[in-house]
Amino acid sequence: MAGVYDYLPLGLLTLNNINRVIREEMNSIGSQEILLSTLQNQELWSATNRWQDDQVDVWFKTELRTGTSVGLGFTHEEPLTNLLRDHVNSYRDLPFSTYQIQTKFRNETRAKSGIMRGREFLMKDMYSFSKNEEEHNVFYENAKRAYLKVFGRLGLGQKTYVTFAAGGSFSKYSHEFQTLTSAGEDTISICDKCHVAVNKEIIADQPNCPVCGGNLSHEEKGVEVGNIFSLGTRFSDILGLNFVDEGGQKKAVVMGCYGIGPSRLMGTIIELNSNESSVVWPREVAPFDVHIIEILGKEGEEIRSAGEGLYDALKRAGVDVLYDDRNISAGEKFADADLIGIPVRVVIGRKYLEKGVIEVNERDNGKEQEVLLKDVDSLVEALQK
């Protein structure tokens, strides 16, 4: 069905690598991972006016056998704010941040753009809880830097712009992370002086770059790979998430939320690193580090044996290897390797018999070399740089 995807083994390995990068960067700013439920109860969301379909138009609703309505979570501010009432009492409990990588459900009228906009999709959603605006702003800036690290590690750094977008009642702006691609649904205006953009939706209110005052006349299509948002006390006021400050005063917790879509990121990486017949994954997210293609000629046994030795040596060195030992033509193997997208391709075949070498093709930087099979240690070292 449109907007709903299954992940097969190679795709899941890639998705899990994206998740690993996100996890590492969120952990590095002190956020703690949790896992909230999909099923959501009506009362909680009614309290914040986000239950009725005329208030939120992406709910999937279902019901328990008792007849009680429940919804499938499209975000998790309400349950998390509610949960934290049991854990936050004093200023000593703050600041605090937590995140999850969890399946979200959004009943989109039209699901399009493949895994870029799904009805069921993976989301990393992080939430922060602070004593005041100042403490909130410190975390917000840390999160912004962590996000830029994620996009950098995924090979999207140059093409990804911190983009000023509409805020809410508690902040003038929110920030999107927009990656330039013609497949994007958003239009952004890029500053001609600094690496920042403004979402076209607010360009009327913000005709110049909010960072450096530069000109914003250059428009591009972008895909929103992440967004961060100051929530102020909107949820904590309504749901009663309060703390007692240093002076004994009860105050509402200041919140922020921070989203990244791992499955949308996967689609964006493909948009930037593929053509009709070929993909090259960035090394951080490739499903394997090295793809070995064996081409058996008449002396098949000798090649097979050397290839398996190479496979074992690489595995022992901690390199993840996909070994194509199928009994099909070399052309089919190369075509599949192009589509699977592993950045380093190694061919073992005729040249091994002639000269004892394997052919190493680093598809991401175009480097091609012949390496003596007995010198494979130096190959491993070179790959790990």
Place this chain on the structure above:
Amino acid sequence: MAGVYDYLPLGLLTLNNINRVIREEMNSIGSQEILLSTLQNQELWSATNRWQDDQVDVWFKTELRTGTSVGLGFTHEEPLTNLLRDHVNSYRDLPFSTYQIQTKFRNETRAKSGIMRGREFLMKDMYSFSKNEEEHNVFYENAKRAYLKVFGRLGLGQKTYVTFAAGGSFSKYSHEFQTLTSAGEDTISICDKCHVAVNKEIIADQPNCPVCGGNLSHEEKGVEVGNIFSLGTRFSDILGLNFVDEGGQKKAVVMGCYGIGPSRLMGTIIELNSNESSVVWPREVAPFDVHIIEILGKEGEEIRSAGEGLYDALKRAGVDVLYDDRNISAGEKFADADLIGIPVRVVIGRKYLEKGVIEVNERDNGKEQEVLLKDVDSLVEALQK
């Protein structure tokens, strides 16, 4: 809401450790991990007569904005069989096995027993695809052994029985893995000669042990922590999952399914390793390897500094450490440590000042010792055994 749970940081670490053990054992028998969607389409399940609520009474149903009904997956035989029609053509493509660790939804009339029986819960479901019964039986026995390894690594080996239960039209029996606990919902009859049981539901048809003929008079309560089931060609016949055999004949694929509930396992491990005020997790699944409790007296700074040195040394050695540096009483720290359940507890306090030692308590085997802080390498070595 009943039967729906959130996982906080320590619980999620434990759940992920259980998942890691399961993953390692499923990978070791050659099964490949995938991830299927929650949203399920009506047509596919109508074909196998499992869509209508009078046929399957645990569906959660919802609908797309177009009005199309969709269900939340409670198992995945149908979509996977359907998916594999694109990937299985020849006998060369078989045998094949794949699994996922994915959230399932079951609209239970009464959700009880906490995380032991949820409306939304994690499930590892594996499926096998074979050319014939003989090839199927080989995989089935491999899966049975892999399951026993999982339960062994989780500390449930002695208390877990391969239990004969009702089969289906394609096999006389299915096999459950029942762990003895008074919290269990099932009753099993245990053989007095071998480590095997029979579910009470089939005892009338199977009065003696099917393995050794022994007596089955001893009844116990058990919780079903896993089950494996031969499906024959039930799904492949209806959905058209066929292959061409060595002789050029088209045949239906022979299937099996294999379930383990990680969240139910977590509940079972707690049942077997806890009392009112204390839990001790098995080392494979504990959220951390070591729990350091610092007890600052008057010479707080010296203890804090030594404690942090210990923390760093353990982390460098690859040991996961939880360090309790909160400004609360020693009694509160011990009470929390008892509930958190990390198997190795280290106290650094007065005795460090007096004798340079830390107090190491291996809560799972009762071993208590004083270790010179400067000899902490030998502690690490001892813990890793």
